[in-house]
Amino acid sequence: MIEFRRSPNCLNCNDCNRKSPLLSLLNKEELELINEDRFEVSYKASEMMFKQGSASTHILMITSGMAKIYLEGPGGKNLLLKIVKPIQMFGGPGTFLDSRNYYSAAALEDSTVCFISTKNFRKCIRTNPDFAEKFIEYVNLNAIFTFGRIIDLTQKQMPGRVADALIYLSEKIYGANRFNLTLSRQELADMTSLSKESFIRILKGFKEEGIISMNGNFVEITKMKSLKKISLVG
Known part of the structure; x- marks a missing residue:
C-alpha cells in the first residue's frame, strides 16, 4: 500500500541531505518555494509511480530504493529505458509540453520518492539562470542516453x-x-x-x-x- 507523508527526516528542503545536485543550485527562498507543495511517497516493490498517458503534475526525485522507466508498447510489450536510483530526478518530457506522461515508472524495490510541484519548479527555472542551465543540461544528457539506447537496440x-x-x-x-x-x-x-x-x-x-x-x-x-x-x- 502506498504511503504519502512529510517525513520527519525530510521536513524542509533547506535541511535535506538527500536532495539532487540540481536543487543545490537553489537559494533558501527558492528551496522554501519548492518545499511548499512537496510531499513524499513510499512504494513497495513493483508498485507503479506513474503510468504512461496519465497527467504529469510533478517532478519526481527518488530518495531511496530503485525504479525503472519504461515504455508500454503494443501487445503488452514493454521497453525498459533506464533505471533511476537515489538521488536522481525524473519526470516525463510532457511535463513541460502537454502535462502528460510519455512513459511509465515503477518501483524495482521498496522506494521513497519526493514529489515536487511543476508549478513551483517552473518558477525557479524562470528566476534562477544557473538552475535553468543545469536543468537543460540534465534534459540533454537524458536525450543523449536515449539516442544511444536506440542505436544499441x-x-x-x-x-x-x-x-x-x-x-x-x-x-x-x-x-x-x-x-x-x-x-x-x-x-x-x-x-x-x-x-x-x-x-x-x-x-x-x-x-x-x-x-x-x-x-x-x-x-x-x-x-x-x-x-x-x-x-x-x-
Missing part, C-alpha cells in the same frame, strides 16, 4: 544487447562486478528488447563461456573485457 545483435545490459547494471547501477539483481528475468529482457526466452538463452551461453557466473539472482562478471568486446562488436 536497433543495430546490435542479441548477444551485444545482453552484454550492454550487464555492463550498464555493473557500472552505472550497482557499481561492482558482483551484484544481486533487483530485476526479474522479464525486466532484463525488456531492457534488451528481447523475449524472455532469448535473453535467458544468451545469458546461459555467457555462463557456459565463463564470462559470468550466476547463482539465483546473484551475478558476477568474471570476464569484463570479454563482455565489453561482445558489446563493441554487437
